[in-house]
Amino acid sequence: MAQNNPNFILMVEDLTVSFDGFKAVDNLSFYVEPNECRVIIGPNGAGKTTVLDLICGRTRATSGSIGFKGQELTRMREDKIVHSGVGRKFQTPSVYEDLTVFENLEISYPRGHSVFGALAFKRDAGVTARIEEIAETIFLSEMLQSRAAILSHGQKQWLEIGMLLIQDPELMMLDEPVAGMSVAERRKTAELLNRIIQDRSVIVIEHDMGFVADIATRVTVMHQGKRLSEGSMAHVQADPKVVEVYLGH
Amino acid sequence: MTRSSLFRRDEAAGLAILALILFVVFPLMLDDFRLNLFGKYLTYAFVAIGLVLCWGAGGILSLGQGVFFGLGGYCMAMFLKLEASTPEATAIQSTPGIPDFMDWNQITALPLWWEPFHNFGFTLLAILAVPALFAFVIGFAMFRRRVGGVYFAIITQAIAAIATILIIGQQGYTGGVNGITDLRTLLGWDIRPDSAKVALYFVNAVLIFVCLFVAMAIRKSKFGRVLVAMRDAEDRVRFSGYDVASFKIFVFCVGAMMASIGGAMFTLQVGFMSPTIVGIVPSIEMVIFCAVGGRHSLLGAVYGALLVNWAKTTFSESFPELWLFGLGALFIAVVMAFPNGLAGLFDDYVKPRLAWPGRGRRARADNPQPAE
DSSP: OOTTOTTOSEEEEEEEEEETTEEEEEEEEEEEOTTOEEEEEOSTTSSHHHHHHHHHTSSOOSEEEEEETTEEOTTSOHHHHHHHTEEEEOSSOOOOTTSBHHHHHHHHSSSOOSHHHHHHOOOOHHHHHHHHHHHHHTTOGGGTTSBGGGSOHHHHHHHHHHHHHHHOOSEEEEESTTTTOOHHHHHHHHHHHHHHTTTSEEEEEOOOHHHHHHHOSEEEEEETTEEEEEEOHHHHHHOHHHIIIIIOO | OGGGSSSOHHHHHHHHHHHHIIIIIHHHHSOHHHHHHHHHHHHHHHHHHHHIIIIIITOOOOSOHHHHHHHHHHHHHHHHHHHHOOTTTTTTSSSTTSOHHHHHTTOOSOOGGGGGGGOHHHHHHHHHHHHHHHHHHHHHHHHTTTOOHHHHHHHHHHHHHHHHHHHHHTHHHHOGGGOBOOOOEETTEEOSSHHHHHHHHHHHHHHHHHHHHHHHHHHHSHHHHHHHHHHHOHHHHHTTTOOHHHHHHHHHHHHHHHHHHHHHHHHHHHSOBOGGGTSHHHHHHHHHHHHHHOTTOHHHHHHHHHHHHHHHHHHHHHOTTTHHHHHHHHHHHHHHHOTTHHHHHIIIIIGGGSOOHHHHHHHHHHSOOOOO
């Protein structure tokens, strides 16, 4: 594999993190191309979420490197990583319940993120227009003035996706975006994701194989912190090791 | 939409009622002695307003606000003490021209760090800058390391204890356990007579409104909404590109500066400053003022500070040994029974019965009158 290929937007190399001797991620390498949708699958405890935590800076690597557009992320502060173009959605919907949907989206609007920037922030027509546009995309136009606390589980997931979308990140990381959703919500979300993963790189963790087959450019299978297999959906589904530990016979 | 206007209708009404109480009702109803007491209570309201920002909005519970109150108070007291310690007034000391307690402690020259407090401009600057700097150092050390919640509360409480011990231990420089007493004039204006106390009461009331306006502006800005967001989902804010620690440091510094203004006004209103106002018990009392008033309500904090202090004066005159138990019971009652304090009770029980113009229309729409 061409390790220094400048065409890769994200280069994860020999990444290891050890919690008291337990290696949650063990010497993992993978590469993501621009506009690629990479899906990470694997059994529970394989280290999938930890990989996302490492990339966005929530967990610090024990060794290895994470290169994003030529910058090293392993020692960068979390908010700087975000500003370099990495957005991340958490597994359980994480929204600001005491604020309205509009205010939730406004906080993620990419302006006024310093202390004094936030004090001086003005809600101008551009901000309002952009928030309304995003709300339309995530099916929440009618809910803009409602407190986020009253949203359903699925709507909270959409709101958090909207909060990522308004940041317009070059690399978007989604941790189980359709988990806990009804069938109808799931279908709408798949449609939403298919729309927003255009023009950017995306890493998705997901268990729903139908959904994975629908969106993935390539699939990485993880097991016990290591990469078990990688390639197209058809390739990993045919891989006997993957069938053994994850997909089942 | 009314959102874009400076104050919502009910906020404007709340401010107007408070102004009426502070500027008209109290001065007309209370004699000079009681008005002076309420002036003292008002100085605690500054701390409570700062706590609404830190604790109510930002979720940062500081049990060490007495330290900042004390820093402001001591800055002002040092200036007043130097003004009172002219060589003529202190001619009987072995070293005339230095504060009396220094002379009693065999100190023969004014310490270097006291010198700038001859200057009133420097003193005013110090009242704002010293606590802000101190809060910045504490905040930087804690929030950068992600120390928060109960650990932060315990550490700030420890700082309050350390500050008291330090002040008492350094008797020669700080006046020790007695504090800095026998303060007389401010730039030649005698602060001891009743007329001066009344004037200071009004200065306090005006400054309270200045702090309220600043606090409201902060809460209404996006900064205020980011604080609320941090309380709900700190990681989400962090991974939306905010440096969470710097937001906490800033609001902690603002709270410290407000407490310090209160402390400086306390020194003027009461005429002394001592370590008993810095320590753990007063610091916790300050949190209780805020909790009783309602930790999410700026106006509630002012009423909380006035009410609890009035109760303290009234009950501790009659049952001095029972007051602390009463205060503890009050705090428990607030936390268990009405966690949003007086402001929460007002919002739940009084507001629905008031006919705000907008609300009235909606109520009528819900119960349409029979067609005529």
